[in-house]
Amino acid sequence: MQAISECIPTWVQKLVEGYEDDEQAKRLMTELAISADSHPGYKLQNGVLRYKGRVWVGNNKTAQHHILIVLHEVALEAILELVQPMLELSSSLPGQV
DSSP: OOOOOOOOOHHHHHHHHHGGGOHHHHHHHHHHHHOTTSSTTEEEETTEEEETTEEOOTTOHHHHHHHHHHHHHHHHHHHHHHHHHHHHHHHTSTTOO
């Protein structure tokens, strides 16, 4: 027997955990579990609420915080990837220390 593991991003875990503190999210999840058509446009997929195919965060302050952190980290990494080659090039130019 083989086990299959799934890699779930931290922000998704925090999102799902945060639904427990969000009355609107809990109500939506319960109603969608009973009837998938109870709220047009909404869908419950692997524990994550979606609205028109997009992740629905709602009033989930924990998830909002973690999503912002991840977006800032990704942006910073992208900037560093762009700047690093320029720094390496400029340090190899004549007259540069």
